[in-house]
Amino acid sequence: MMEFFSQGGYAGYVWGAFGMTFGLLLIEVLQLRSSRKTTLTRIGRLLRLRAPRQASTGADPQRGTSGPTS
Amino acid sequence: MTINWFKFASPAAFYPIAGRLIPWFSRVALALVLIGLFWGFFLTADQLGGSNPQKEYYRIIYVHVPAAWMSMWLYLVLAGWSAIGLVFNTRLSFMMAKAVAPTGAIFTFLALWTGALWGRPSWGTYWDWDPRLTSELLLFFLYIGYIALHSAIDDTRRADRAAALLAIVGLVMVPVIFLSINCPDPNQCAALHQRSDPGSIHLSILIPMLTMTLGLWSYSFAAVFARLRTIILTRESDNAWVRDVIAQETTA
Amino acid sequence: MKARQKRLVLVGLALVGVAGATTLALSALQSNISYFFSPSQVMASEHPTDAVFRVGGLVVKDTLARQEDGLTVHFKVTDNAAVVPVSYTGILPDLFSEGQGVVAKGRIGTDGVFYAEEVLAKHDESYMPPEVADTLQTAHVDGIVEQTTGTNTPRSMTQ
Structure with a gap:
């Protein structure tokens, strides 16, 4: 077992390469998940803010304005 | 037939298709990577022999070559969708291009990183201005430049077009990387990368490498x-x- | 107007960044290539005398000699046409061996010896497990012998 982990004394190089590869891919997956979640909640909130106005005016809703005048 | 393609080319139609495909691609990816890793670490010789007697560190080939191939392939995809977007003015193509760039940049970085960790024990250096290393570094700059340029322009349509132009201009790097191996006599050049062809890689090493790819x-x-x-939702x-x-x- | 100016600056910076990085990398590559000399060029005195440059070729068989301090090595590099003696103090890379390709960076002394600061080993692109490589070697033993004698008597070969 130790033999496998030491990789003939080149553990730093071998595991450094494989570790960085799968570490970065894992980070990418986690980042994609969290950005999906934040996007869903952000757009959800945006639509809820917009919904009553859209029903009353029927006009194209303004996009991206964070502070709607009530 | 053509009508079908255009139907898929609308973001609304592609959103659910992509959603259904993701789990399958994830499963296939996980399975192939696990098989490749197991094969590469347990079913291959620990060291190489003959004229290239590398020790255990040769196993970096199982991530280095796939990462380098993906970095080039994804750049072709990025430039391809950019070109289609510019020509046909289709929204989904630009979104596709934007979605490819970060993953491509990651693979380019990984190709450089794993290459450095492989170069140190074998060549004797982490970095050298070898033609292939230099052009791969430029490819990394191009990915970063694409992402930076896109995020620097607030107007989405302008950002798409400007970044697409950069991607297409940068396309020249891909054949440069691919061809930046040695001159005919490898012992009269400074280049450290040598001509590689699958025939000179033993099947026991080639198969896990291709599986990982x-x-x-x-x-x-x-x-x-x-x-x-x-991106589509936003x-x-x-x-x-x-x-x-x-x-x-x-x-x- | 202000937002647009900011955007323009950002775009400009992004482009300047890419262009600058590209220029730097290309010039480094250029100097890397232009400061590379083959042993024949060194013998013909085409190399710079006051600057660091690189010399590359094959390590001539049976020329590797370790000095008494245990760290300094002497060996000869050939391109099958000329030979340059090299002196290097330091740890040689793993793949360094006689008959294989090397690139050495350093400067040439008045004694005609190339004093290397850095020695890089090249390897060919065959990736074979030892047992397979052995069988291949015995199969091509004639070719190997031919090559060996070729590098031992470099001047006989003009390639």
Whole structure:
């Protein structure tokens, strides 16, 4: 077992390469998940803010304005 | 036939398709990568022999070559969608291009990183201005430049077009990387990378390497589609179908 | 107007960044290539005398000699046409061996010896497990012998 982990004394190089590869891919997956979640909640909130106005005016809703005048 | 293709080319139509494909690509990626890793670490010789007697560190080939291939392939995809977007002015193509760039940049960085860790024990240096290393570094700059340029321009349509132009101009780097091996006599050049051809790689090493490549290729599909879905939602948030999707997916 | 100016600056910076990085990398590559000399060029005195440059070729068989301090090595590099003696103090890379390709960076002394600061080993692109490589070697033993004698008597070969 130790033999496998030491990789003939080149553990730093071998595991450094494989570790960085799968570490970065894992980070990418986690980042994609969290950005999906934040996007869903952000757009959800945006639509809820917009919904009553859209029903009353029927006009194209303004996009991206964070502070709607009530 | 053509009508079908254009139907898929609309963000609204592609959003659910991508959603259905992601789990499959993820599963295939996981399976292939695990097979490739097991094969590469347990079913191959610990050291190489003959005229290239590398020790255990040669195993970096199982991530280095796939990462380098993916970095070039994804750049072709990025430039391809950019070109299609510029010519046909299709929204989805630009979104596709934008979704590819971060994954491509990651693979380019990984090709450089794993290459450095392989170069140190074998060549004797982490970095050298070898033609292939230099052009791969330039490819990394191009990915970063694409992402930076896109995020620097607030107007989405302008950002798409400007970044697409950069991607297409940078396309010249891909053949440069691919061809930047040695001059005919490898012992009269400074280049450290040598001509590689699958015939000189033993099958026991070639097969896990190709398995890993397919695994990372499948991973790229999953990652790019996942990013694409977020981009589609953000950009199409004015459309009615997004409201239904959001309602469905936040309750589920 | 202000937002647009900011955007323009950002775009400009992004482009300047890419262009600058590209220029730097290309010039480094250029100097890497232009400061590379083959042993024949060194013998013909085409190399710079006051600057660091690189010399590359094959390590001539049976010329590797370790000095008494245990760290300094002497060996000869050939391109099958000329030979340059090299002196290097330091740890040689793993793949360094006689008959294989090397690139050495350093400067040439008045004694005609190339004093290397850095020695890089090249390898060919065959990736074979030892047992397979052995069978291949015995199969091509004639070719190997021919090559060996070729590098031992470099001047006989003009390639």
